[in-house]
Amino acid sequence: MKTTFSLLGGIAATLLTIAMLLTAGWVRPPIHGEQTGFRGTGQQQLISAQNLRILQAANALPEPIDKASSSGERATEAYKNVQVLTDLSTEEFNRVMIAITQWVSPDQGCAYCHNTENLADDGLYTKIVARRMLQMNRHINAAYTSHVADTGVTCYTCHRGQPVPSNIWFENPGAPHAGGMSAHNYGFGHPSKSNGATGLPVDPFKPHLLGDETIRVEGKQALPALSGASIQQTEQSFSLMIHMSEALGVNCAYCHNTRNFGGWEESKPQRVVAWHGLAMLRELNANYLDPLKPVYPSNRLGPLGDSPKANCATCHQGAPKPLLGQSMAKDFPELGGKPAP
Ligand code: HEC
Ligand code: HEC
Numbered sequence: 001m002k003t004t005f006s007l008l009g010g011i012a013a014t015l016l017t018i019a020m021l022l023t024a025g026w027v028r029p030p031i032h033g034e035q036t037g038f039r040g041t042g043q044q045q046l047i048s049a050q051n052l053r054i055l056q057a058a059n060a061l062p063e064p065i066d067k068a069s070s071s072g073e074r075a076t077e078a079y080k081n082v083q084v085l086t087d088l089s090t091e092e093f094n095r096v097m098i099a100i101t102q103w104v105s106p107d108q109g110c111a112y113c114h115n116t117e118n119l120a121d122d123g124l125y126t127k128i129v130a131r132r133m134l135q136m137n138r139h140i141n142a143a144y145t146s147h148v149a150d151t152g153v154t155c156y157t158c159h160r161g162q163p164v165p166s167n168i169w170f171e172n173p174g175a176p177h178a179g180g181m182s183a184h185n186y187g188f189g190h191p192s193k194s195n196g197a198t199g200l201p202v203d204p205f206k207p208h209l210l211g212d213e214t215i216r217v218e219g220k221q222a223l224p225a226l227s228g229a230s231i232q233q234t235e236q237s238f239s240l241m242i243h244m245s246e247a248l249g250v251n252c253a254y255c256h257n258t259r260n261f262g263g264w265e266e267s268k269p270q271r272v273v274a275w276h277g278l279a280m281l282r283e284l285n286a287n288y289l290d291p292l293k294p295v296y297p298s299n300r301l302g303p304l305g306d307s308p309k310a311n312c313a314t315c316h317q318g319a320p321k322p323l324l325g326q327s328m329a330k331d332f333p334e335l336g337g338k339p340a341p
């Protein structure tokens with residue numbers, strides 16, 4: 001009797017161990033911990049040695065490209081249809097063309113954006129989009145140092161050698177629903193990638209990263225009309241916070257002191273950087289990405305016919321700083337970053 005029990009116990013323990021090893025999210029030790037805030041506040045980042053290696057490999061930089069002289073013949077003299085890179089020398093202009101090919105369409109080459117019979121031709125939609133991207137990239141590096149600092153961004157920050165970045169979003173109406181009273185549930189209760197597999201709203205992006213909805217959860221008074229945050233706004237705010245944490249590969253305490261989420265005085269400086277990031281993204285989506293809708297072919301548009309847009313993950317891709325803080329923009333003054341020292 002006793003042996004049967006210990007045998008069954010042994011089998012159960014073995015099965016449980018196997019189940020643990022196969023459970024998604026279980027990581028192999030050693031775990032590397034870094035204290036990022038005051039002791040006792042739980043402001044720590046934990047990452048396993050294995051995941052750190054994966055993150056580092058995913059954020060390796062592409063081959064550098066030789067510098068170009070800013071003097072000599074101007075691109076506007078050499079070429080016929082230069083509308084954005086009007087301040088560059090021909091040498092710098094050609095360097096940008098080589099770089100964007102490497103960063104955006106390395107497999108397709110120049111022909112991804114160009115009619116190779118006539119490079120001045122604007123017939124391909126990809127060239128029109130790329131021209132707007134050049135303006136957007138320069139704008140980010142010049143106007144949003146409050147977020148991107150001197151590190152800046154290049155096309156590679158988002159594209160990583162692919163024409164379509166890995167992380168983009170479209171308006172999401174939520175899963176189809178039965179008729180009657182439950183015809184529209186505003187995307188609640190559908191675990192998906194965008195809400196961290198919770199039941200929170202599936203689209204925190206449209207209200208917060210295109211629109212400027214209030215990000216608040218704490219009702220200070222009984223009625224939503226007085227406190228400012230309805231239940232729907234609260235759930236959307238939490239859904240956005242989950243996206244922000246996942247996009248950066250961090251937990252909530254990377255920005256907040258969890259004993260007081262709302263209080264800025266107890267938050268980390270990173271929360272202020274994130275706040276500027278929200279403002280930046282709203283402008284990028286509203287002024288650059290959303291208006292490209294008429295330019296795209298229909299197969300690039302979302303289920304509701306809107307154009308592809310960016311969120312925190314488009315640049316960050318699971319790292320607290322995109323490309324782990326390595327700056328490519330400093331070597332590309334052509335894209336509006338600071339010249340290399
Ligand atoms: C990702 C899209 C993209 C790729 C790839 C690309 N280009 Fe361009 N190219 C552009 C855009 C956009 C312009 C217009 C820039 C402007 O208006 O300031 C342009 C303009 C040019 C022009 C000026 C033509 C004229 O007379 O107005 C030349 C030359 C050129 N590209 C060469 C190349 C070469 C060579 C390659 C491959 C090594 C290449 N491009 C790859 C987007 C691209
Ligand atoms: C903030 C992130 C970001 C940066 C920086 C960025 N892009 Fe994009 N790019 C996007 C998004 C989002 C799309 C939409 C994806 C789609 O077309 O489905 C896009 C689309 C494109 C497309 C159209 C691809 C297609 O096949 O539909 C081209 C071409 C392009 N970008 C070129 C560039 C170039 C060149 C640069 C640098 C000057 C650049 N991008 C910088 C986010 C970015």
Ligand code: HEC
Nearest residue numbers: 215216217218241242245251252254255261262271274275
């Ligand atoms: C990258 C930084 C960052 C991370 C990570 C982050 N937050 Fe936030 N959080 C912010 C910012 C910035 C705001 C304020 C936005 C605003 O006021 O426009 C905010 C606001 C909030 C609020 C609203 C507070 C109020 O005044 O009502 C709550 C609650 C909150 N976050 C919870 C969370 C939770 C829970 C997590 C983890 C799932 C999290 N946050 C992760 C930056 C962050």
Ligand code: HEC
Nearest residue numbers: 147148149151152244270273274277278311312315320321
């Ligand atoms: C256009 C690309 C881009 C987008 C989009 C973007 N970021 Fe960033 N972010 C950066 C860059 C580049 C840095 C690094 C700046 C530096 O070196 O200090 C950064 C830094 C940060 C930091 C500081 C990290 C630290 O450890 O100091 C936080 C926090 C942050 N971003 C949050 C966000 C959030 C939240 C969003 C979405 C609302 C967002 N970012 C969207 C490019 C971007």
